[in-house]
Amino acid sequence: MEKRFPLPPFTQETxxxxxxxxxxxWNSKDPQRVSLAYSVDTEWRNRDQFIRGREEVVQFLSKKWERELDYRLKKQLWSFTDNRIAVCFEYEWHNQAGHWFRSYGNELWEFDENGLMQRRLAAINDVAINSNERRLAEKES
Incomplete structure (x- = not known):
């Protein structure tokens, strides 16, 4: 059986x-890589979309990153219980026309016993920003 460590029940550290x-x-922008964190029958509510299964996750993320260019995400743990985690997040991106946005949201995650996310509920709002207001730009090395 496929496992994704760490497994529930969660501690602060895990x-x-x-x-x-x-x-x-998610910052890799690799839909296949991202999908492996989810159970094969995962269920998502993402804004107004309902997604079921890994294949739909890959399709959804592929389309997302075709339109959300230079995507950069920051997540923050909000709370957790035995097999559930709540996060707050923000991400920045621009569209084909070069207009920048910061998207804010909350996610509720529920994991199965193998550490795979079986349910993801996301509420997200987009705010237009100027490019000079970006906070999450990748650091130059």
């Missing part, structure tokens, strides 16, 4: 690990 792992995966 909940923080899950949040950081999710942030890193």
């Amino acid at each position: 909940a923080l690990q899950k949040v950081q792992m999710a942030e890193d995966a």
